[in-house]
Each structure stands twice: as C-alpha cells, then as structure tokens.
Amino acid sequence: MTEPFNINQFNCSISGSGQSLIWAHGLCGCMQSEDAIGVYAWHRFPKKLQLIRYDAVGHGLSDTADSVDDYLWSSLAQDMLNIAQHYHAPKPFMLGGQSMGCATSLFAALAKPENVKGLVLMTPPVAWQARAAKVDYYHKIAKAARILGGKGLAQMNAKHLDKMLPSWIIDAHKHSVLGMLDGLKSMKRHTLNQLFTAAALNDLPTKQQLSTIQVPTLILAWQGDEAHPVSTAKALNKALPNSTLRVASTMEHVNDWPELISEFCLGLKP
Incomplete structure (x- = not known):
C-alpha cells in the first residue's frame, strides 16, 4: 500500500506567481548547493512566473527515504508531481531540472502528460548504453559511501572536481565551485549508499517513450563533462519531437542560460 504524500518531508521554496515551473536539482545536490555555484541566478527568474524549487528526498533539508526504490527516477517524478499538486500549481x-532533476522531469511528463506544457532539461545525465557501462562504478561509489559518508565523499570529490564539472566552469568559478559540495557533506552513509545503488538501476526513458512527449522542450548541455555528455543531450533532442538544444562551450554561453530559461517559460502560452 502506497504511503500518503507528506509535504512536510520536503524542504521547498516558492517565489513569484502565475504559470509555474517546478525545478529539481541533481544527484547529491540541493537548493543550497545550486545557489552556491552561481550558475542558475534564480533571483533573476521573472516574478510573473511561479518558481517552485525543493530538495529531493534524502537531499538537503528534506527527509530521507525508506528504500532504494524511493530514489528511482520514476519515484522522484511522483514526488515532483505531488509537490506541484500540493502547491496548486x-x-x-x-x-525542469539538472541531471537527476532532468530525468525526474521526463518521467513526470510521461506519468502525467496532460499536466505538463513544457520541459527544461539541463545537463542530461549519461544514459542508455553509456550508462550501462557505468553500473559497476555506481556500485563502487555506493560501497565507498557506506564507509566515508557525506563528508568523506565531499573531500574526495573536492580533489577531483574535473570529474564533476567541465574544467572551464571550474576555472570561472574557482571561489564558489566547492559550494556545490555543501549539500553532500551532511548526507548520511545509509542514504548515499541507497542513492548510488539506485543510480546503478536508473536510466532515462527509452527513445520510443520519449517520442510520445510532445511538449516544447529546452535542452541545455555543456562540453567536457563525462557524467553529462553532449551525446545524451543530442540523442534527447533527436528523440523528443518538439525540442531545442543549446550546447555551451564557454562560460559566456552558460551565463546566458538563466535568460534562455526565462524566455522559454514566458513564451509558453497559459
């Protein structure tokens, strides 16, 4: 039996009014880490639109989940839809969302296509055959997380930021990029183990499933990121019937993303 949805489990933030964008962060991130890195510029998001952000289950200030299944992308999609419903979006x-949040959005659109009129997919995660090749890696991280915990993983990742972000973004945000690890530091061993075990099971919808998503979609990708390869973004652009792809190779390109997201959302008719 499915447990009733409890909004009190989630740390949420709402600003503006009008048409709604529900936004989800990436794996081991949170609203705090998004704000720290300074790429998103949510303070510039139009006030005539409603922006609903939240920490996913097990992340940030939200409660942890009971099982690995709760961290599957299809489950996170149901959380996203429940949050939208609770706040009467x-x-x-x-x-929309980044990486894990991008996957969450796609599964939510498949689950409730009548409720969705547009998608913003930022840096889609590695998928399909390329993801299958990383299953052992996710299991290794799950095992390491059981030993190191959030602080230990954060220290390890701080030494290998080039595995998490393109080098040109690291160079441009030297003073703030470590802030993206803030959300990871407080995460519990058991939660991280479940998250990365789920990561080994997760994958994007099939290309046949994606072809049924008819809504306008903005895809934002960047060069030089193994975990979020441009090849995934290009495949999504090809599979989604009504999508536009922008690929960034410089910080100037990424600096345009907040405006691109705002213009995209404003351009969708009520």
Whole structure:
C-alpha cells in the first residue's frame, strides 16, 4: 500500500506567481548547493512566473527515504508531481531540472502528460548504453559511501572536481565551485549508499517513450563533462519531437542560460 504524500518531508521554496515551473536539482545536490555555484541566478527568474524549487528526498533539508526504490527516477517524478499538486500549481505547468532533476522531469511528463506544457532539461545525465557501462562504478561509489559518508565523499570529490564539472566552469568559478559540495557533506552513509545503488538501476526513458512527449522542450548541455555528455543531450533532442538544444562551450554561453530559461517559460502560452 502506497504511503500518503507528506509535504512536510520536503524542504521547498516558492517565489513569484502565475504559470509555474517546478525545478529539481541533481544527484547529491540541493537548493543550497545550486545557489552556491552561481550558475542558475534564480533571483533573476521573472516574478510573473511561479518558481517552485525543493530538495529531493534524502537531499538537503528534506527527509530521507525508506528504500532504494524511493530514489528511482520514476519515484522522484511522483514526488515532483505531488509537490506541484500540493502547491496548486496551475495546470498545465512546466517541469525542469539538472541531471537527476532532468530525468525526474521526463518521467513526470510521461506519468502525467496532460499536466505538463513544457520541459527544461539541463545537463542530461549519461544514459542508455553509456550508462550501462557505468553500473559497476555506481556500485563502487555506493560501497565507498557506506564507509566515508557525506563528508568523506565531499573531500574526495573536492580533489577531483574535473570529474564533476567541465574544467572551464571550474576555472570561472574557482571561489564558489566547492559550494556545490555543501549539500553532500551532511548526507548520511545509509542514504548515499541507497542513492548510488539506485543510480546503478536508473536510466532515462527509452527513445520510443520519449517520442510520445510532445511538449516544447529546452535542452541545455555543456562540453567536457563525462557524467553529462553532449551525446545524451543530442540523442534527447533527436528523440523528443518538439525540442531545442543549446550546447555551451564557454562560460559566456552558460551565463546566458538563466535568460534562455526565462524566455522559454514566458513564451509558453497559459
């Protein structure tokens, strides 16, 4: 039997009013880490639109989950839809996210296509055959997380930021890029183990499933990131019937992303 949805489990943030964009962060991130890195510039998001952000289950200030299944992307998608419903986001609404949040949005759009009128997919995660090749890696990280915990993983990742972000973004944000690890530091061993075990099971929807998503979609990708390869973004662009792809190779390109997201959302008719 499915447990009733409890909004009190989630740390949420709401600003503006009008048409809604529900936004989800990436794996081991949170709202705090998004704000720290300074790429998103949510303070510039139009006030005539409603922005609903939240820490996913097990992340940031939200409660942890009971099982690995709760961290599957299809489960996170149901959380996203439940949050939209709780805050009475006017239907149809927009969904978006970065990496894990991108996957969450796609599964939510497949689950409730009538509720969604647009998607913003930022740095889609490695998928399909390329993801299958990383299953052992996710299991190794799950095992390491059981030993090191959030602080230990954060220290390890701080020495290998080039595995998490393109080098040109690290160079441009030397003073703030470590802030993206803030959310990871407080995460518990058991939670991280479950998260990375789920990561080994997760994958994006099939290309046949993606072909049924008809809504306008903005895909934002960047060069030089193994975990979020441009090849995934290009495959999504090809599979989604009504999508536009922008690929960044410089910080100037990424600096345009907040405006691109705002223009995209404003351009969708109520």
